[in-house]
Amino acid sequence: MIENRPGLNLLAHLTLMLGVAVVALPVWVAFVASTHTATDFMSGTIPLWPGPHLIENYSQMLGAGVSTSGTPPVGTMMWNSLVMALLIACGKIAISITSAFAIVYFRFPLRQLAFWCIFITMMLPVEVRIVPTFQVVADLGLLNSYAGLSIPLIASATATFLFRQVFLTIPDELTEAARIDGAGPMKFFRDILLPLSRTNIAALFVILFIYGWNQYLWPLLITTSSDYYTIVAGIKRMADAVDGLPQWHLVMATAMLAMLPPVAVVIGMQRLFVKGLVETEK
Amino acid sequence: MASIILDKVGKVYAGGTRAVGDVSIDIADGEFVVLVGPSGCGKSTLLRMVAGLESISEGTVRIGDRVVNDIEPADRDIAMVFQNYALYPHMSVRQNLAYGLKNRRTPKAEIDKRVAQAAEILQIGPYLDRKPRALSGGQRQRVAMGRAIVREPAAFLFDEPLSNLDAKLRVTMRLEIKELQRRLRTTSIYVTHDQLEAMTLADRLVVLNAGRIEQIGTPLEVYRKPASTFVASFIGSPAMNLISRRAVPHLPGTDHAGTIGIRPEDLTVAPDGPLEMEVLAVEELGAQRLVHGQTGGERLTVTMPSGEALPEYLRLAYRPGSLHLFDGKGLRIA
Incomplete structure (x- = not known):
């Protein structure tokens, strides 16, 4: 905006603050809940200021977990989630960047068909193919394993498409110069394409890490051993207290902890992320 | 160092379109040959066939004593300078220069030596550790040439290397390329659509039109004895007047x-000259001016020294022996 009117500025700030409040209030309530005892929260009025039990609640979650709901300590679940999210993010990037490389830079028979087949899989997310996918994973004996958690989610048409677009913006002359410079296909991929897609890889990593971390339905289905519970699915199990009140203070503490890694990833990679989404110059 | 021999080279695309046909050129060791022609005449395709970036559908290309038709670009012992420089944007200038040598497993000390040498020749020493994006157009062009020099190839291939530069820089760089080639004595093929660039750079010119050679010769030969009306109108600025008999x-x-x-420039104002021209427009260039007009319904341009205002009609004479005669098909008779 070129105009600089105090009234408009105020309005803009108010709108933004309202937006922040809408997003942040539930998070704040969750944080407040995680600093009280279970009874405080059940007493009828929801406290809006942090209570004195912060360290106690969090150390219980990190150390012992909630034995009544059958979930392991938060640490284990966080670790499972982290492994799954990293496997999914890295796997998706690795697979889609190589398939985009094949589609853009190699002339093979049925190349267009291959591209469209990949593209069509966008219409088949896990939720649509969940029963057959479960069957396959079960038959392969991958229930309750990191492989079973991540592999079915790795194939990604969106990421392939994104990398294809990135590669298409790289001028042909660069490819030709590399050819004359004696770089074979794999060398070209490693020395030129990978560094040039660095920011895009980072942006995609952020999105895919959060996608993987937030997976709920799939882990819930294929993990029956508590050793492989992920944190998002675990929170759900903790809230499902059968023979008593859900221990909301602990559930909320877990939720707060579950939020940290994605936030860390976003903050840590913010600069690359923005660059990857807006940068056009190659 | 090597000669390049093109023998009846042709290019037919998959759809059956013919881009280049029946081109034969012998380029001697150390010679600077310029391929010139309007856009779409096949000059870049021809160069890319020599480079190996485009497959050769007909004929053979020899570099040195090898037929290179089926040899990968990297193994043809050539270096190419591209129009948009094609520098690797994520590498420093030094890495850009060294990349081709590294891929050829040249020893580290040798790479450093050659990069330093090229940097000195091209005066890009101070920028060696910068990224291409931090360089100006002229500097980038120098780096692109440096990348060719460090390889010490049998031949340089230039694909309109100056068209992305502004007019003034183009003139300086043109001279630099010429001097560089003189110094290194490396066989070079240079593609351009700019006839002035072609004239000034070339040991020999190859004028192409619609995928075929119109004429091969030294710049002066081509200028003095254009083989066809096409060459006559393409080489020389302002263009030659072509008048129907x-x-x-x-x-x-x-x-x-x-x-x-x-x-x-062969026309002069003479009161008893054989041609009468009606003056239509005058372009002042400072030292001289271009007078555009018509005679017998045909356009005519005359260069003359600047001076006072011109009358509406001029009588013109031509320098004896300066007429170029072409037959009905546009081929030179005399």
């Missing part, structure tokens, strides 16, 4: 010509 039937010695060509 019907418009000037009274000129002596032109009986068999279909078209008569006269360079604008």
